[in-house]
Amino acid sequence: MRTIDWVGDAVEIIDQTLLPDKCVMLRIHTVAELIDAIRRLAVRGAPALGVAGALGVVLADGDPDQIAALRAARPTAVNLAWGVDQAAAHLDEGRAAVLAAALRVRDDDLAASRSMGARGAAxxxxxxxxxxxxxxxxxxxxxxxxxxxxxxxxxxxxxxxxxxxxxxxxxxxxxxxxxxxxxxxxxxxxxxxxxxxxxxxxxxxxxxxxxxxxxxxxxxxxxxxxxxxxxxxxxxxxxxxxxxxxxxxxxxxxxxxxxxxxxxxxxxxxxxxxxxxxxxxxxxxxxxxxxxxxxxxxxxxxxxxxxxxxxx
Structure with missing residues (x-):
């Protein structure tokens, strides 16, 4: 089960505020919804926030104000701003390029988690x-x-x-x-x-x-x-x-x-x-x-x- 992913035309997350009583997937279609999910900790954790930031740029569809608001949604966790920047660097290339960059952030996180697990265990x-x-x-x-x-x-x-x-x-x-x-x-x-x-x-x-x-x-x-x-x-x-x-x-x-x-x-x-x-x-x-x-x-x-x- 993935905590966060891009499915169809939306960001899907596990709503962590409902755990452990319920495991509910949320579909997020707008930056405002994503910022709300981040601030109320429906999605949290530095790597997950990095992926959320990258996928959020896709939802922003090039709007600089929405991108700036997303980047500043939680100030301490640097991964959120980092993820936003990774995807936003491709805005001039079109939405498909932004989505591809965001999915690379997701896939890199999958690989990083396995690498950290093995390196730490060793x-x-x-x-x-x-x-x-x-x-x-x-x-x-x-x-x-x-x-x-x-x-x-x-x-x-x-x-x-x-x-x-x-x-x-x-x-x-x-x-x-x-x-x-x-x-x-x-x-x-x-x-x-x-x-x-x-x-x-x-x-x-x-x-x-x-x-x-x-x-x-x-x-x-x-x-x-x-x-x-x-x-x-x-x-x-x-x-x-x-x-x-x-x-x-x-x-x-x-x-x-x-x-x-x-x-x-x-x-x-x-x-x-x-x-x-x-x-x-x-x-x-x-x-x-x-x-x-x-x-x-x-x-x-x-x-x-x-x-x-x-x-x-």
Whole structure:
């Protein structure tokens, strides 16, 4: 099952806001619909956003205002703007050329996911590995297989996976809702843990490696990823556990020199004061909701891309 694809004359996506209760495919015919899907996280994950950006240019049919609005729909994830740029570079050649470029972005993502899975699995030593991860980095974050979870899937397929410890990933519970759903579908053993339990379990030597994805990697190796990643990096450093970032080359942003230059999206109070529409805090409660944090490069053991292993 593909998270995002071009079918007929429309973009088709899995509506991730309905998982794990329902698996519903949305057909998107306009840029406005696609931007709405991106902003409400019906489609999310850096590689998937890159494909969405490229396919969205096809829907824009050359309209520069729609293309600019799509490019800016989510500021932290560099892949969205990158995907838009890949397809928009062919606007002068006509719609067919734009569609062909967008489909190359999709196909390259499929190949990249498999490459990252194999490269990451080769980097890790030992059998029966226990992996910790945050947020969702599987096929739902890409077209198929994903980034960090592609490594997990490869380990599982090779009989080298003991267990995955999945952080629930507040405030939107992408780990609890999405990663556990994907691990269940692949038959991989896993347990769900509270976000705050991660560093403690690292300190107990219960984990062989931490694998995360990335929404933007700065030129110096600083990495923006889902909020909670930095705490895991600190815990892994203290415990001597490898902390590995898995992301395609397109997530590396050479124009951003360091992590302090990455714009961090704040998604407002609603996601903090309520859970899936049910209020958990008193009316009028204010909240601070950064969707991402930045892990400094000196806390990262390795960055695994579809082409290489980087040791910051």
């Amino acid at each position: 980097l890790l030593e030992g059998d029966r590995l226990r992996i910790m991860t945050v947020c969702n980095t599987g096929g739902l974050a890409a077209v198929e297989r994903g980034t960090a979870l592609s490594v997990v899937q490869t380990l599982h397929e090779r009989g080298r996976l003991a267990e995955v410890l999945v952080l629930e990933t507040r405030p939107l519970l992408q780990g609890a809702r999405l990663t556990t759903w994907e691990l269940g579908r692949m038959g991989a053993p896993h347990r769900l843990i509270a976000d705050s339990a991660g560093p403690y379990l690292l300190a107990r030597a219960d984990v062989d490696a931490v694998l995360i994805g990335a929404d933007r990697i700065a030129a110096n190796g600083d990495t923006a990823n889902k909020i909670g990643s930095y705490a895991l990096a600190l815990g892994a450093e203290r415990a001597g556990v490898p902390f590995i970032v898995v992301a395609p080359e397109s997530t590396i942003d050479e124009d951003t020199p360091s992590g302090d230059k990455i714009e961090i999206e704040d998604r407002g109070a609603d996601e903090i004061v309520s859970v899936r529409g049910v209020r958990i805090a008193p009316e009028g409660t204010q909240a601070l909701n950064p969707a991402f944090d930045v892990t400094p490069h000196d806390l990262i053991t390795a960055i695994v891309t579809d082409r290489r292993v980087i040791r910051p």
